[in-house]
Each structure stands twice: as C-alpha cells, then as structure tokens.
Amino acid sequence: MAAPLTAENLARAPKVLLHDHLDGGLRPQTVLELADEAGYRDLPADEPDALGRWFREAADSGSLPRYLETFAHTVAVLQRPEAVQRVARECALDLAADGVVYAEVRMAPELLTDGRMSLDEVVEAMLDGYAQGAREAAATGTPIVVGTLLCAMRQADRWVEVAEQVVRHRGAGVVGFDLAGPEDGFPPDRIPEAIAVLDRAGAHRTVHAGEAAGIGSIAAALDGARAERLGHGVRIADEVPDGGPLGPVAQRVRDAQVPLEVAPSSNVQTGAYPSLADHPVDRLHRAGFAVTLNTDNRLMSGVSASSELTAVVDTFGWGWDDVQTVAERALTGAFVDPAERDRLLTEVLRPGYAALRG
Template identity: 55%
Template structure:
C-alpha cells in the first residue's frame, strides 16, 4: 500500500543533503544561550520564537548581500571550542530528526578565529561535534553520516590556506572544499591557486556559482576552475530557451552541464530570499528536473530560510506534484554526487535510500 505524501510522512523518507551551512542552521535557543555565555548583546530578540522569525524575515530581502548579513549573529556566538562542538552536535541531531541519512555540511573556518582558535582547533572542534552527533543518533537506533566541506570566503585571500586545511583533514571526514560569500565582484578565478592545488591532490571541491551572478559565474567555475558541482547554479536557466509551443532549446553551456551530469545544488527557499527566483512555481528547478539535469534539493541555511529537507520536499510536492518516485530521484542524484567514495555511495543508495522509499511506495 502506498503511503500518502504529506508533511507528516515526508520526514520518514531517507534524504541526502549536499548544501547546508553550519552557521546557518543553529537552533534559535542555542543562539540565545551561547550569546549569554559569551556576553554577546546584539541579538535583536531574547525569545527563541521571536528570534527565529527575525532571522527568516531579515533574510527575506531579495538580496544575497543582505541575506549574508544575518550571519553576523550566528558567527559571533561560535568563537569557542565548546560552542563549535555544541552547534555541530545539534546540527547532526536535527538533520537525523528530519530523516537525513547523509549530509555534507560546510563552514568557513576563517570566520571563527576571533576568540583565538587556530584553524586546526576549529576543524577539530567541529569534527568532534559531528562525531558526537552521530553517536547520539546511533544510540537512538538511527543512522546518519556527516561529511564536512571547508569553505573559503571568496572576498578574502585565504583560499589556498583553507584548501590545504581541507586536504590535511580529508582522512578525518573532511570530504571537500568550497568557496562562499558574495559572487558579484569576486569571481571564482580569484582562487585559481587553491583549485589547482586541490586538483593536484586529487581532492574534491564545489563552488558557489550561478546564484546572485549569472552564466559567466557558472562558466568560470566549470571551465577555469574545474568544479565538480555547482552550488545553486540556478542561473543556468538563462541558457535555456522555451518557445511558445513548449519546445526547449539548450545553449552550449546548459548542454555541457546536462551532458556532463554536473550536479546542481539547488536550494529553493533560499533562492527566493536572495532573489535568484521570484517564486517556487517559477523556480528553475521545475524545468531543470523535467529536462533531467543532475538536480539535487538542499536547505542552504535552515535557520535563515526557516526550512528543512522535509519542508523543501513538501513545498515541491505542493507546487509541482512531485511524489515519492521524484523524491527518490532527487535523493539518489544527491548521493551519486556526494564526495564519498564510490563503494560508500552505492552502499547508501542500495541499502538505505532505495529500501526506505520502497517501504513508502509500497
């Protein structure tokens, strides 16, 4: 018997998350408690519900730059080892509660040095938190695995340093590298030395591209930098023409992305907030999924976008009518595109994802 798709049943489905920022997913209660511990007095609210609403409303500006400003509060309370361990542990618990079985969670270590922590101490603290979270989830009879992506802020000049850090910890579940921050004025080609080093080291990396900036950002990330995935990538739709009769024509870049199966780390709710799409109904994910691009569904920042993987899937179900088979397709896409080893990816697909959806499909 087929389980009906609903907000109550979607959390039961196994999910894979490739694009989630650690400093964008704190619990409001945790932000308040950590702020009190470190004496941070700039929070706009002391009530968890009010603070949660504030983050969502402040991020809902239609501007990527304004959206990024909300992180000043979360970053401010994550400057100690204990805070980093706690935030990472709670991240794992929250994702597992939402049915996520594998997630690649990213953060920029350079943002957490105001309290005197070294880059290595920051990575070690976050990894300790992730492992503690996994242990707590396992103790409750469930399973989740977390891979870490270390990000460099594209407006700074530390990408080579962070790339070396990612390689140094790749045997400790740091599975890849990313660049984040404002796209306009800071093209990925500013970080070519980091990407060249990563390729030499056979290391994985993704690049935020095609969100606030258009096709040139995507082209540079692919052809100059050699990225394996596109963080967001929604503006690839600018290279696709749909005629009045419904016929579709792909430009050279869009064809390349589809033909090469370049994964798109799409974050529907976040994209609305930053102005990358006017509405869910008009979000490029509908067309790109129909054209069978390698589309994945992600949260980006669960606090700022007031979302979860389940709520993203629920919104897509309500808007496009996606059912269990579609959700499984998105999930398998994500697992295929993860930075885990081939055998590990297959194991999760065949022994966790497919059986999980088979139970729901009936």
Template identity: 80%
Template sequence: MAVPTAEALRRAPKVLLHDHLDGGLRPQTVLELADQAGYRDLPAGDAAALGTWFRQAADSGSLLLYLETFAHTVGVMQRPEAVRRVARECALDLAADGVVCAEVRMAPELLTAGGTPIEEAVEAILDGFAAGSTEAAEAGTPIRVGALLCAMRQADRWEEVAGLVVRYRDAGVVGFDLAGPEVGFPPDRHPEAIALLDRAGAHRTIHAGEAAGVDSIRAALDGARAERLGHGVRIADEVAADGTLGPVARRVREAQVPLEVAPSSNVQTGAYPSLAGHPVDRLHRAGFAVTVNTDNRLMSGVSATSELAAVAATFGWGWDDVARVTERALAAAFLDDTDRARLLADVVRPWYADPPT
C-alpha cells in the same frame, strides 16, 4: 500521481548536499551561546522571537539585513566549544529529520576572529559532527555527516583552506567550496589553491549560478574544475521554453553536473519571485542532475523535509521524483564507493521501493 505528505517525507531517507553550519543554529542555542560569550547584539531575547526575526530579516529583500543574520550566528561561534555544540546539534537535527547522509559547509576562517586557530576551528566542527552522529545512531537515526570547508571568495585564505581540506580529509572533511560574492571574485583568482586541490585529488563544489549567471557557472567549471555547482539554478537562463539549450547548459546536462538547488533560499534572496516561478521543476524535467537542499535552515525556516514537501506540492512531484533526486544526491556525495553502495542498497532503494501510499 499522489503527492507525498510532509510526514511521509520526514520518514523517507534523504541526502543533503548544501547546508551551511552557520545558517542552521537552533534559536535557543544562539541565545545560550551569546550569553556565554557576552555577545550583546542579538535583536531578540527569547527563542521564538529570535527565530522569527531571523526568518523575517532573511526574507526582507534587503541584502544588508540578510547578511546581518550571519553576523549574529558567526558572532556566537567564536569559541571552539561553541562550534562543537553547533556541529553536534546540526548532526542531531538532520538525523531527526530523516537525513541519512549530509555534507555541511562552513568557512573556518570566519571562526577565528576571537583568536581561535583555524585548525582548532576545523577540529571543533569535526568533533561536533562525530559526537552528533554517534548520538543519532544510538537513537536509531543513523547519519553520515561530512564537512565541506569554504574559502571566502573576497578574502585571500584560499590556499590555506585548500591545505586544510587535504590535511583533514581522512578525519571527516570531504571537500572544498568557494562561498561569498560571485560578482568580481572569479573562482580562479587564486590558482595556487586550485592547483593544490588538483595535486591531492581533493573534491570541490563551487557556489555559482546563484547571484550571477551562466558566465559564473562556466568559470566555476573551467577555473576551479567544480565537480558540483552550489545552487547552479541560473543554468536555466540557457534553457529556452522549447527545450533548446545554450552551450553551457548543454555541457552541464550532458556531463550530469549535480546542481545543489535550494529553492526557498533562492526566493528569499530575490533570484526568483516565488517557488512556483522557480526553475527547479523545469530543470528536473529537462534531465539536469537536480538535487534539493536547505542552504540555511534557520534563515529560511526550512528542513530537508519541508523543502521537498514544498517542491512536491508546488509541482506535483510523486515518490518517483523524490527517489530520483535522492539517488542523484547520493551519487554526487563525496563518499567512498563502498559507503555509497551500502547506503543505496541497504537504506535508500529498499525504502523508496515501497513508500507509504
């Protein structure tokens, strides 16, 4: 079975479920926004050096350095016009990489330190995605971008963020997420926020099974009624070498709960020692609903294409594997059924029916 090349994968239609807006800025944009905002704390003064610094700091194995990278990106995103620009460029960059449907997440509460009202931050994200999507379509690379709004686990604005998800769901917000430290901040810590989402029938994906293990996954499913798991890879802790599954793993596989797997990011943060040692292929082969994602394109120095190419090269994936994770991601996306069916029938299946050899 031939492994697809990176160039062929770039042209393939891809679906991205787990990408952070504040983890995907262009280095040149960081520099320009810092200059406009009077932000003086950047560790480098040119785009190439800054991009290298972000990757090396994120790759250092130091949680403090990893978190510092986000201090810089969020630090230059404290004005609505900056947020709008970052969101627009995000849509354009994903479209140019062959992504046809993306869900990009951001915690709007992190964009309010400079005095921007949280509603204005959300509207800036949505305006930027809409502008970028329009430009991408005009350039012949159409993309649908939905916003996921994150509440920070360690903060107390969950109900406010859940309300924003409901308020803006007809304007481009597709769901709710919990981000931040898994340990010590369970996903049912603010049950009124989860109840608000339940009453409105709002979608939610929850970060779980990244820094913490199977108990965190169980809590996300039971406490927040997660429809998808952000990362979720620690479900592999319950998959024995002989294929025997523990109770949570059996539940996740039987229900086909989508796993938003981001292999390079997991290696960076020390969850696994290398891509070869990552369970993405093992879970895929075992029948879990694996999808392949970028997490933070700037910090990891990755794209949707490069992540698929790296997984394919490491584990010998062919076009059938790429098509399967793409269709899984599209099935898991928080889209209306008409749009999903159209993308599947008109874009995804025709391309993968006859991929380049």
C-alpha cells in the same frame, strides 16, 4: 499501495543533503545560550521564538546582501571551540531526526577565527561535534553520515590555507572544498595556487555559482576551479528556454550531469525568483539536469530538508519517482567513499523508498 505524499511521509523518506551551512542552521535557543556565554549583547531578540522569527523575517528581504547580514549574529557566537563543537553536534542530530541519512555541511573556518582559534582548531571542533552527533543519532535509531565541506571566502585571501585544511583533514571527515561569498568581481580562479593544492591531492570541490550571478559565473566555476558540483547553479535556467534548444553551458552541465545544489526557499528569499512557483527547479528537473534539493540555511529560511521537499512536491506535483530520483542523484554526486555510497544506496535509500512506495 504507495503511501500518499504527505508532509509526514516525506519526513520519513531517506534524504541526502549536499548544501547546508553550519552557521545558517543553529537552534534559536542555542544562539541565545552561546551569546550569553560569550557576552555577546547584540542579538535582536531575547526569546527563542522571537529570535527565530527575526532571522526568518530579516532574511526574507529579497536581497542577498541583507540575507547575508543575518550571519553576523551566528558567526559572533561561534568564536570558541566549545560553541563550534556544540552547534556541529546539534546539526547532526537535527538533520538525522529529519530523515537525512547523508549530509555534507559546510562552513568557512576563517570566519570563526576572531576569538583566536586557529583554522585547525575550528575544523577539529566541527569534526568532533559531527562525530558525537552521529554517534548519538545512531544510538536513537536515526543513523546519519556527515561529511564536512570547508569554504574559502571569495573576497578574502585565505584560499590556500583552506585548501590545505581540506587535504590535511581528508581522512577525518572533511570531504571537499567550497568557494562562497560574492560571485561578481571575485572569480573562482583568482588564487590559482589554491586550486593547485586541491588538484595535486585529487581533492573534491564544489563552488557557489549561478546564484547571484549568471551563466558566466557557472562557466568560470567549471573552467577556473574545475568544480564538480554547482552550489545553487539555478541561473543555468537562463540557457534552458521552454521548448527551445539549450545554450552551450547548459548543454555541457546537463550532458556531464553536474549536480545542481538547488535550495529553492533560499533563492526566493534572496530575490532570485519571486515565488516558489516561479522557481526553475521543476523545469530543470524535467529537462534532465542533475537537480538535488537542499536547505542552504535552515535558521534563516525557516526550513528543514523535509519541509523543502514537501513544498516542491506540493507546488509542482512531484511523485515518488521524482523524490527518489532526486535523493539518488544527490548520493551519486556526494563526495563520499564509493563503498559507503553503495551501502547507503542498497541498505538505506532503496529499502526506505520501497517501503513508502508499497
């Protein structure tokens, strides 16, 4: 007999996470301690619960610019290698404890160079932290594989440097490139030399698109940056009418099974949709798009991979078929070595779901 789809059982389910920001997932206690070590005095609260509540309330404004302002504090305390390494380690441990078996965590290394770290030092500190966290998680019986995505900021001009970091560290845990930041006014082919660096190396890339901007932004990500996945991508729903034919970009995305890195709670917080019930995640899933479920920023949204999954299951009446399909889709779209993908599928995901489904 199948286990009921309770929050407890969904926490036990093996999950695959493709869209999680390192600087959006710090523990409140860690923010306080790192601020103290760095002499950073601008935090809005001095106690963990109050600070966590402030992040959630400040992010829950219905405005993407206001949401992004919260990152000023987390980025400020991440300007030293020791801080980056600690937060990456804790990220791996927290995700593993939540039943995530494979995660791709992203960060824009250029944001962490104010304290005079080089891009190399930032990336190496992240990789060290993830590796240490994964070792500790495995030792406690909750193994996790963590891949690193390096973001270039659309509005800045360091795309080539970030792309070169992706290529340089590919064998050490960096699995791909991302473009983050404002979609409007900063097209994904603005610096073609960076895309050329990725193309020459055959490096993977995902692009934030279809979050704050619409269909044109999605098409530009696919054509201009040759995105293999879409970060958020939910505005593809603009071309998915109830009962009507798909628009041309939506048809292309569905036919190619381009993974959508959907983060429903984040989209509601930034004002893209008024509530989870109004979010198109279920409509896209039912229409056959390659929907995956993600956290985006666990601190700002006050979510975990399990809570996000539980909210969608409860809101839209998903069953175990839906939950397993989304997990397997995410693994299919992951920038992971094919042998590792097969191992995770046959030794972790499918046995885990078989046990839950009875």
